Amino acid sequence: GVIGMTQLLLSTTLSKEQTEYAETVYSSAETLLHIINDILDFSKIEAGKLELESIEFRLRDLAEDTAEMFAQVAHAKRLEILAYVALDLPRVVVGDPTRLRQVITNLVGNALKFTAKGSVCIKITRANDVAAPGAGMIPIRVEVEDTGIGIAKEAQGRLFKSFTQLDGSYTRQYGGTGLGLAICKQLVEMMHGVLQVESEPGQGSNFQFVLALAPGRPETDTYPWAETMAALRGKRVVLAVRDPACRQLLAAILAELHVTAHTVENGEQALALCCEERQAGRSFDGVLAEAEMEGLDGWSLARELKQQEEGKIPVALMLTAVDQRESVGEWGTDLGEYLLPKPIKLERLIRVLAKMFGLAVGTDEESRQASISWGEGEDTLPPLTILVAEDNPVNQRLAVRMLEKKGHTVRVANNGKEAVAAFERESFDLILMDIQMPEMDGFAATGLIRSLEKNHGGHMPIIALTAHAIQGYKEQCLAAGMDDYCVKPIQAKNLFQTMAEVLQKQRG
The missing domain is CATH 3.30.565.10 (Histidine kinase-like ATPase, C-terminal domain)
Structure with a gap:
């Protein structure tokens, strides 16, 4: 419960000093968890049990x-x-x-x-x-x-x-x-x-x-963005990235998309390159630049190009979450659709390039498949009624607070027997099922729920909650009829992402 409760603490209003203390507790607990898992994994490898x-x-x-x-x-x-x-x-x-x-x-x-x-x-x-x-x-x-x-x-x-x-x-x-x-x-x-x-x-x-x-x-092996990728072929962009290794890799990614990247390391060089092209009677199709650069940063580069090129060259800004919080309020109204979060993901890059060049962003099938990976999990879930089957009081409080903070209604069962009874008595959208519980464990409870469904129809999404240190549970969870699993200690982002994926599969 230390990691989870610290996550909840960090999501509340704290002073700068309190935030630093809480972040230190969280970091220390994560480090200790990694050390414990390393030792357990090493022991299993040595024993030939992995x-x-x-x-x-x-x-x-x-x-x-x-x-x-x-x-x-x-x-x-x-x-x-x-x-x-x-x-x-x-x-x-x-x-x-x-x-x-x-x-x-x-x-x-x-x-x-x-x-x-x-x-x-x-x-x-x-x-x-x-x-x-x-x-x-x-x-x-x-x-x-x-x-x-x-x-x-x-x-x-x-x-x-x-x-x-x-x-x-x-x-x-x-x-x-x-x-x-x-x-x-x-x-x-x-x-x-x-x-x-x-x-x-x-x-x-x-x-x-x-x-x-x-x-x-x-x-x-069919790539969901194939049509959009084909439409990018032959485009020319300026790529302004400070770090040489990242600049080289991003240029390689663009080359695989058949987009020619003219690489520079700062905003001044990008602006000069666009000016040279204009004087030669040519123009780039777009500019990909980091928001944060020494000298002429990405936001200022976008403003300069808008004036000099009369808005003919679209600019996409690559930025971290910190950059976004600090700068989007000032500049984001004009460039909002061309913001590219770091670290760069291929599908996000393709989508932003397509928007920059005025291309159709995928077929219906491409958009449907992409929407699954684009969702941030916790922000895409509607309010749900969730049953949490967990015997540990600390873990119960953690799960309840984590879920309620996102607008979900939560019921708690102290063991598998209570979980089955609650399933028969009430209507839920999802069950979070701990594996190791007294009276009836999570496997047995899930088996009973699946048996009841055979008589009454329907399929209740069930996500197992299991300890990372106990390997091999994934197969057991799926074989027992569970839809997916989350490892403890529960991380909010991982939990909500798993919930979103399970419910997406349920909807088909």
């Missing part, structure tokens, strides 16, 4: 969601974070998304920890220099690259050993157990890859590995 899944998942969603998860941490340090997944890869692959996400998350967390200036980039590409490992398998390279402090050659051999850090000063300055990379190494090896590092002191680091993954079923 099994891998083999299911379909989307590489792009995994990479972009990971970047978005770390966005607040990165942007608070004035760092850029970006995920790039090559378009020549299958949209859906088969493997263990949970463990792949765990490795990437650990590598990104480390990269952010040891980077004070610049960027952290996730790159997933086809490993063309590696022979295909078998019929139908695709060698896929996963990289996490940073501009951090770097690692000396002689120290790199110790990186992947258990409970080892480079020296005591790193532990004092950056924290951690030294277990994370050891777990990553073993997980990658379980997936038949090899985790490697390339680094020099002061030059940043690149951690990478190659996995052989099978493509998903053919029907999953």
